[in-house]
Amino acid sequence: MEKDVLEIVIDWIKESQKIIVLTGAELSAESGVPDFSDPRINPPIRDFRASREVRAQYWKKIKEIYPVLVNAKPNPAHEALAEFEMFGYLDCLFTQTTDGLHHRAGNSLVIELHSSMLWVTCTSCGKDYTMDSILAALEKQGKDIPECEQCGGDILKPPISFPGQPLPHWEVREAWMRLHYCDLFLIVGAFLENQPASSFPTLAKEKGAKVVIISERQSPADDYVDAVIYGKPSQILPYIVKKLKEGIPVA
Ligand SMILES: [Zn+2]
Numbered sequence: 554m555e556k557d558v559l560e561i562v563i564d565w566i567k568e569s570q571k572i573i574v575l576t577g578a579e580l581s582a583e584s585g586v587p588d589f590s591d592p593r594i595n596p597p598i599r600d601f602r603a604s605r606e607v608r609a610q611y612w613k614k615i616k617e618i619y620p621v622l623v624n625a626k627p628n629p630a631h632e633a634l635a636e637f638e639m640f641g642y643l644d645c646l647f648t649q650t651t652d653g654l655h656h657r658a659g660n661s662l663v664i665e666l667h668s669s670m671l672w673v674t675c676t677s678c679g680k681d682y683t684m685d686s687i688l689a690a691l692e693k694q695g696k697d698i699p700e701c702e703q704c705g706g707d708i709l710k711p712p713i714s715f716p717g718q719p720l721p722h723w724e725v726r727e728a729w730m731r732l733h734y735c736d737l738f739l740i741v742g743a744f745l746e747n748q749p750a751s752s753f754p755t756l757a758k759e760k761g762a763k764v765v766i767i768s769e770r771q772s773p774a775d776d777y778v779d780a781v782i783y784g785k786p787s788q789i790l791p792y793i794v795k796k797l798k799e800g801i802p803v804a
């Protein structure tokens with residue numbers, strides 16, 4: 554851990570009025586959860602709609618890997634961000650993760666840019682189900698793909714974007730709007746190679762915010778942001794929050 558950069562970033566956090574955090578797959582990975590937005594898991598939407606066989610393969614895979622998510626626990630990075638919100642430092646937390654672990658850690662100001670794996674939607678009539686109930690029904694009925702109990706359709710999927718589908722519109726628009734007004738943008742373990750996230754750091758900087766990246770990996774944005782801290786989010790975030798708490802007077 555680079556101590557000097559860390560201390561500077563901690564000062565920036567203390568001085569900021571509106572802090573936006575963006576998190577991504579590194580947080581899921583540290584809790585052992587697969588990245589469900591990975592194209593290796595999700596087939597192109599056109600194939601998914603056209604082929605019953607593709608849907609059966611998809612649901613077979615989900616039956617295998619979803620229990621990992623059910624049994625996963627928030628890690629120290631999630632817990633630190635929940636404290637970050639509790640102590641009033643957070644304006645909003647955007648996440649590329651789809652596993653719901655930020656909610657489970659106690660964050661409430663969460664916007665899921667890639668939506669959530671905890672839900673399943675019928676693409677014909679729009680009825681929503683919990684993933685748990687869909688998987689339980691498959692198990693009970695011995696079927697390979699779920700059917701909608703309202704319209705009988707058999708093209709049901711989590712609301713996350715498959716290749717060929719846009720990201721959820723409202724969430725992305727909300728991110729854009731809020732990034733116009735933040736003064737510190739903290740990017741933690743997120744994937745910045747694709748749009749729209751690849752333009753978030755540039756936008757925040759253009760609008761005058763400081764931009765900080767915390768990640769185990771290098772990213773294309775590292776060269777132009779204000780600070781980069783390389784390392785595990787589960788080690789760096791708890792350290793930052795501990796330092797912030799030291800500055801809070803005990804009532
Ligand atoms: Zn339906």
